[in-house]
Amino acid sequence: MIDFPEIKRLTEEEFARFAKLIYQESGIFLKDTKLTLLSNRLRKRLYALKIDTFSEYYDYIQKISDKTKEIEALIDVVSTNETYFFRNERQFEALEKHCFPDIAEKKKNERKLRIWSAGCSTGEEPYTIAICLLENMHLFKGWNVEIIATDIAPSVLDFARLGVYAGRRIEKVPPDLLKKYFTNDPDHAELYAVKDEVKKIVTFKYLNLFKNPYPERLDIIFCRNVMIYFDKEHQKKLIAGFYSSLLKTGYLFIGHSETLHAISDDFTYMKLLETPVYVPKGN
Numbered sequence: 001m002i003d004f005p006e007i008k009r010l011t012e013e014e015f016a017r018f019a020k021l022i023y024q025e026s027g028i029f030l031k032d033t034k035l036t037l038l039s040n041r042l043r044k045r046l047y048a049l050k051i052d053t054f055s056e057y058y059d060y061i062q063k064i065s066d067k068t069k070e071i072e073a074l075i076d077v078v079s080t081n082e083t084y085f086f087r088n089e090r091q092f093e094a095l096e097k098h099c100f101p102d103i104a105e106k107k108k109n110e111r112k113l114r115i116w117s118a119g120c121s122t123g124e125e126p127y128t129i130a131i132c133l134l135e136n137m138h139l140f141k142g143w144n145v146e147i148i149a150t151d152i153a154p155s156v157l158d159f160a161r162l163g164v165y166a167g168r169r170i171e172k173v174p175p176d177l178l179k180k181y182f183t184n185d186p187d188h189a190e191l192y193a194v195k196d197e198v199k200k201i202v203t204f205k206y207l208n209l210f211k212n213p214y215p216e217r218l219d220i221i222f223c224r225n226v227m228i229y230f231d232k233e234h235q236k237k238l239i240a241g242f243y244s245s246l247l248k249t250g251y252l253f254i255g256h257s258e259t260l261h262a263i264s265d266d267f268t269y270m271k272l273l274e275t276p277v278y279v280p281k282g283n
Contacts, residue, residue, distance in 0.1 A: 007046055007053070009039040014054045018042065021061070026075050026152060027210045027234040041077045072206075076153040081121040085128050085165070086172040088224070091253055094272035095220070096132050099251050103219050104139040106249045111143045114218045116245070118209065119226035120149035123160025123194075123202075124169060129222065130198045131181050148215050150207035157204050163194035209238055214245040221246055225255035232263065239264040243280060252278040 010018065015038060019030040030038060042054060051057045061070055086092060103113065115133075117126035126149035133145060151157055164185075170178065170192055181198050185191040207214075209226075221242050227235050242252055243266040252267060254260070260267050260278060267278040 007043050010035055010042070010054050014058070015039075017058055018054070021058075022075065022078055025071050025211075026078075026208060027231075027237075028075070028078065028229045029231045029234070030078075038078065042074075044077050045073060072152075072154055076155050079151075079153045079156070081153065081156045083121045083124045084169045084172060085124045086174075087124065087128075088256055088275070089172065090273050090275040091224075091277075092128060092132050094275050094277055095129070095251075095253075096136055098272050099220060099277075100133075100136045100139055103249065107219070111140075113140055113143055113145045114215065115147045115220040116215050116218050116222070117147065117149040118207075118221060118223040118242075120151050120156075120160060120204070121153075122156045122169075123149065123163060123204070124165070125149075125222055125224070126160075126202045126204075127163065127194050127198055129220075130201050131177055133201065134181070134198065135177075145201055147202045149202055149204045151204075152206070152208050154206060157206060160204050163199055165192055165194070166190045209241070210234065214241050216245055218246050218250055220251050220253070222253045224253060225258070227254065227258050227263075235263050239266070243267065246280055248280050248282055250280060252280075254278065 012032075012035070015030075015032070015035045018038060019034075022028050022030060039054075042057065046052070046054070046057050049057065049060070051060060061067060061074070064070060107113070113133075115129055117129060120126050126147050130147055133140070133147070149160065151160075165182075167190065170182070173182070178192065181195050182192040183195055185193065206212075223238070223242065227238065230238065239260060243264065246252060254276070256276065259276075260269070266281060268281050270277045270279055
């Protein structure tokens with residue numbers, strides 16, 4: 001096995017083969033400009049498997065009888081997972097000040113709330129949603145509440161289930177909420193663990209957005225900064241799936257740099273507290 005730094009960059013032909021495989025398995029579209037990035041990410045997998053070249057690794061994937069775990073590992077190293085608590089905080093203000101009261105009134109007889117964090121990464125988003133929900137439990141007293149958090153990368157789901165954060169990941173958490181919903185490690189002052197009352201309403205699951213069924217009868221979907229990794233064809237499939245899963249009284253949150261323009265006519269754009277939110281037509 002050659003040293004990790006000595007594994008050369010992907011050739012254009014190798015890049016094309018891996019890019020096609022990744023696209024087929026996950027819908028993630030890699031432009032040619034990502035050649036160096038993909039080379040660096042794949043080196044980690046080669047090193048772990050003690051494989052010397054990218055071509056050998058590609059052949060290895062093709063030859064193994066059950067590709068599922070290795071494909072998961074491949075997508076895992078390729079995925080970008082950069083996030084933090086209360087990212088784009090105005091969206092969470094809209095969630096608390098508009099969406100929660102609206103749903104509480106419209107579903108007061110059903111008394112069931114289901115929220116999906118699609119592409120949850122290392123857990124900061126669904127835990128933030130959970131904290132917002134706990135801060136507004138007076139609206140949902142006696143309700144069955146559930147937050148489903150999914151991702152395609154097993155390693156980030158493991159990190160999320162652990163629920164221990166530090167540094168930039170937690171710097172936007174208001175001090176009173178940090179004290180209320182996190183436990184500070186006395187031996188490692190920089191570490192903060194999410195409390196069990198937050199964890200117990202979040203369920204983390206593996207889900208491939210283009211191969212696995214979606215949760216159903218949802219009130220709210222968060223899928224932020226995920227569409228940017230897909231081409232328009234897959235974006236349309238994704239949003240069509242969201243429309244089928246979301247109740248007509250529901251809400252869809254996407255990233256500030258994302259739009260449903262030319263992707264779907266099933267949703268109506270709203271601007272709540274200067275932040276973009278979409279609702280199914282007829283809401």
